[in-house]
């Protein structure tokens with residue numbers, strides 16, 4: 001019989017069929033917890049230091065104390081990949097408030113539940129063309145930064161899910177979400193960029209976005225390539241008159257937007273700058289210095305220093 005995948009669960013490795021959490025876990029009862037979606041490419045975990053830092057920031061912002069150091073968390077992720085012999089993978093790291101009673105009070109939860117799932121996943125990046133998707137603009141507004149802010153990568157994804165349901169019903173691949181002011185925020189689970197006359201813009205954090213790790217790496221990539229890039233308020237008008245629109249995220253990687261609400265973006269295919277960023281990004285994820293080696297002898301340390309640079 002084929003061996004089951006192994007899941008990290010509260011300090012142990014357990015078979016997938018036995019990796020279960022309590023029905024009293026507040027992650028399930030209230031969406032009370034935080035998570036990360038991470039990718040490994042060719043034996044290296046892309047921007048792992050950034051993901052672990054973001055997880056700890058998310059946890060801090062919801063007053064959730066992690067019982068392990070960032071270094072221990074990093075090692076748990078790498079060990080999960082090694083136990084499952086993975087090189088190209090999607091990693092889901094989840095920390096919930098833990099088990100409590102049937103009341104929302106998080107102070108009654110004794111210890112967080114921590115699990116790490118790693119599954120094989122091949123990249124859609126490569127020498128080919130980026131995927132092109134059709135979007136709508138959702139009527140569901142992104143939560144404000146003084147509400148359930150998406151700056152926290154929390155387990156509460158209802159805001160994105162309602163928008164995705166609307167996109168599904170419209171037969172679209174995904175949607176653009178606006179913030180409470182009416183400015184462009186992000187897509188349901190990825191960040192958005194627009195291109196106008198060779199200049200790139202992306203909504204800034206005031207628009208209630210998740211501070212995407214792909215987004216910040218793409219901003220830096222543009223700067224390195226000498227492309228003008230701005231983080232600013234983007235209006236629906238900017239969006240509908242853009243020459244190019246593209247989405248970025250850990251799962252999405254880099255995808256071109258062909259139309260929004262039936263209106264073509266450019267000629268409806270992937271534009272030249274989107275293609276260039278896609279190609280550069282495809283090469284970048286393969287560079288060891290962009291991540292942390294899974295099977296290297298010095299896991300973490302050296303790569304950490306270079307990722308900081």
Ligand code: PXG
Pocket residue numbers: 037150160186187188189190191209210211212213214215248249250251252
């Ligand atoms: N915005 C939101 C709201 C997200 O959930 C991103 C932007 C992109 O961030 P990164 O750091 O990945 O570049 C995300 C990504 C999925 C999936 O299945 C993706 C995310 C969360 C849950 C599922 O595609 N987060």
